[in-house]
Each structure stands twice: as structure tokens, then as C-alpha cells.
Amino acid sequence: MSVTWSNRILARPDVGAFVAALAIFVFFLAVAPSLRSADSFFTVLYQSSVIGIVAAGVGLLMIGGEFDLSAGVIVYSAGLVNSMFCWYLGVNLWIGALLSLIFCLAVGLLNGWLVMRTGIPSFLITLGTFFVLQGANLGVTKMVTGSVSSTDISAIDGFSSLRAVFASNFTVGSVTVWWTVLFWLVFIALATWILQRTRPGNWIFAVGGAADSARAAGVPVVRTKIGLFMGVSFLGWFVGMHQLYRFNTLQAGGGVGNEFLYIIAAVVGGTLLTGGFGSVIGVAIGAFIFGMTSLGIVYAGWDPNWFRAFLGVMLLLAVLVNLYIKRIFTARRAG
Incomplete structure (x- = not known):
């Protein structure tokens, strides 16, 4: 039986x-x-982009059948490595940014390698990484600076050029547009192209749906999943650079809990927790819902404490809706 137009809509x-x-x-x-x-509206887009950039990588990883609970703290680890290394040694911030990138990619590589090597669920592996990074962020920062926040780096060489790359904005009339919004759109477009138009995209769906079958069909399962973990770490590094060069300093305890926001954005956007099904555009919509709600509650004059309750309700509803849509499509296609 051919797939009808309505089926194609439900399949999205x-x-x-x-x-x-x-x-x-x-x-x-x-x-x-x-x-x-x-x-x-552009303030909402900015708020969405800060979550949505990392959420795009987390969404791809979840489509590939894995989780990364260290994605929230690695954003701040990236900024702290850059900040403290350059402040303590007095070197150009570009060197620290490169070192921070290498560090983040190494964390992603380690996460992926441990998951594939040991067979332990990624939930547990990255939960361990989460605690290691959280403790190191606090412990090392206090040891180096004497407090739980990094020092102001605005006087160190390279600050102005790095701020121009990662934390600048421009105005269109009376509207302020942050470059992170445009970078977010670029990352969404790139990730969507990879997922929908390339062989690695097919591999991501395959390893998320049935890794053993994918391996038997010649899909490089290990390489694909490690690459997805490293992709999350790269995007975490990017947002970490934005946070550092926008605010000049970072709190070492920051980022805790953001990993759940990334996962919620992915699930609300239609990504199944079981893997093998989802879209980057959906994840971007989920991040937009986050930004719109977090600021909409404030603009409406309501108690912002209700925001977390709203996220919980949205997550539960999204899981139910996603499963319902998938079952309807599967049933109609089989019929």
C-alpha cells in the first residue's frame, strides 16, 4: 500500500x-x-539559540541511540579551561581557546570510547563524566583563583577578537541580533543536511534503530557513535566560548541541569528516547519552545518558578504524542 499524504505528514x-x-x-x-x-522576539531567539546549539548535537546523539548527561557542565568546563589557563600563564586567549577545544573533543572521544568499549549504557558513563567535570570545575577553579568563579579576562590579549567571533551582536533598526542566533541556524541547517542527505546520516538512524543489524550491514557503528559524542562536545565548547566572552567571567558551578534542557528540547521536538527516530528541525522547535516559555512567563508577569513545572508537563506530553504518532504511522504503513 502506498504511503498517503497524511501518512507522510504523520511520519515527520x-x-x-x-x-x-x-x-x-x-x-x-x-x-x-x-x-x-x-x-x-529576537530576545526569545537568542535564549533559544544558547540552548538550541548544544541541543542539536544532543538530538543527533539521541537519534543515534545514546545520551550525554555531561553536555551541560562541559559548556562551563570549556570556558573555565580557556579562562584559567590563559590567566594563570599569561598567554594569548586564542591559545587557551584551542586548548579548550582539544579538551572538549577529548572528553567526547572518551565518552564514546568507553560506551562502545565497555557496553555500559551511555546514561551511566556520561553521568560519571558529569560528576568528574562538575567537581573539577569547582575544585580546580577554587585552587587556581581562590574562589568559585573565574577571573575577568577582558584585559588579556585576544579577548576583543574572540568576543567578535563568539559573543558579538549587531542592530537592525531598534532590534539587537546576536550572532549566536545566526550560528544556531547554520548548525541546524548543517546537521539537517548531514542527517537527511548524507551517508553518515543514514548511519545515525541505523545505529540508533538497531545497532547489531547496522553492524551486520557494514555500518561503522563505533566510529559513528564516537563521532556523535564528539559533536556534542564541540557544540558545548562553542557555547562555552560564547558564555565566557560575553560575560568575561564564569561561575564554576554553572551548567548543572542544562543537560536536561537539551534532552527535553530533543524529546519535545519529536526525538524518541529509544533512538532511530527524530529530526534536527524538531529539536530546534523544541529549543524555541523553551526560549519562548522561559521569557513568556516573565513577560506575562507570572511567577517564574512555574517554568520547571511547565517543562515537566511538556516532556510527558511530548513522549506520549511522539509514541502515538509513531504507532499510527507504523500501523498505517503496515496496512
Whole structure:
């Protein structure tokens, strides 16, 4: 039986997220008049981009059947490595940024290698990495600086050029546009192209759906999954550079809990927790829902403590909707 137009719509993992985003957007436009301005909208996009950049990598990893619970703290590890290395040794910040990139990629490589080598679930491996990085962020920062925050690096060589790359903005009329929003769109486009148009994209779906079958078909399972872990670490490094060069200093305990925001964005965007199904566009919509809700609650004048409750409800609903859509499509296609 041929797949009908309605089946093709239901087969898209991001259809539920799109409907939810539209409904939430209309709702907040109605209850929060200040959200209707262009400047407020781009503020929402900025908030979404900071989460959405890393969430894109986490979404790809989840489609590949794995999790990375260290994704939140590695953002701050990246910034702290760059900051403290250059401040302590008095070297150019570009050297520290390169060292930080190598460090983050090494963490991703180690995560992927341990998962594939030991067979231990990635949830446990990366939970261990999470605690190691969290403790090291706090312990090393306090040992080097005497406090739990890094020092101001704005006077160190290379700061201005790195800020221009990672933390600059421009204005269009009265609207401020952060470059992270544009980078986010580029990363979404690149990841979507990889997932939908390239052989590695087919490998990602294959290893997430059935790794043993994929291996039997000649898919490089180990290389694919390690590459996905390293992709998350690279995007975490990128956001870490943005945070460092926007604020000049970082709190060593930052990033804890953000790993769940990335996972929620992916799940709300239609990615199944079991792997093998999802889309980067859906993850981007999930991140946009996060940004819109976190600021919409503030603009509406409500107690921001309700935001976490909303995230929990959205996660539960998204899991149910995703499973329902997948079952309908599978049943219709089989019929």
C-alpha cells in the first residue's frame, strides 16, 4: 500500500512540536503584550539559540541511540579551561581557546570510547563524566583563583577578537541580533543536511534503530557513535566560548541541569528516547519552545518558578504524542 499524504505528514517527527510551538506562541502573544515587539522576539531567539546549539548535537546523539548527561557542565568546563589557563600563564586567549577545544573533543572521544568499549549504557558513563567535570570545575577553579568563579579576562590579549567571533551582536533598526542566533541556524541547517542527505546520516538512524543489524550491514557503528559524542562536545565548547566572552567571567558551578534542557528540547521536538527516530528541525522547535516559555512567563508577569513545572508537563506530553504518532504511522504503513 502506498504511503498517503497524511501518512507522510504523520511520519515527520517534528509535526507535534510544530503544532505545540504554534499554540504556545499564540497563547503568549495573547497574555504577554510586550512579547509582540520585534526586539522581544529576537530576545526569545537568542535564549533559544544558547540552548538550541548544544541541543542539536544532543538530538543527533539521541537519534543515534545514546545520551550525554555531561553536555551541560562541559559548556562551563570549556570556558573555565580557556579562562584559567590563559590567566594563570599569561598567554594569548586564542591559545587557551584551542586548548579548550582539544579538551572538549577529548572528553567526547572518551565518552564514546568507553560506551562502545565497555557496553555500559551511555546514561551511566556520561553521568560519571558529569560528576568528574562538575567537581573539577569547582575544585580546580577554587585552587587556581581562590574562589568559585573565574577571573575577568577582558584585559588579556585576544579577548576583543574572540568576543567578535563568539559573543558579538549587531542592530537592525531598534532590534539587537546576536550572532549566536545566526550560528544556531547554520548548525541546524548543517546537521539537517548531514542527517537527511548524507551517508553518515543514514548511519545515525541505523545505529540508533538497531545497532547489531547496522553492524551486520557494514555500518561503522563505533566510529559513528564516537563521532556523535564528539559533536556534542564541540557544540558545548562553542557555547562555552560564547558564555565566557560575553560575560568575561564564569561561575564554576554553572551548567548543572542544562543537560536536561537539551534532552527535553530533543524529546519535545519529536526525538524518541529509544533512538532511530527524530529530526534536527524538531529539536530546534523544541529549543524555541523553551526560549519562548522561559521569557513568556516573565513577560506575562507570572511567577517564574512555574517554568520547571511547565517543562515537566511538556516532556510527558511530548513522549506520549511522539509514541502515538509513531504507532499510527507504523500501523498505517503496515496496512
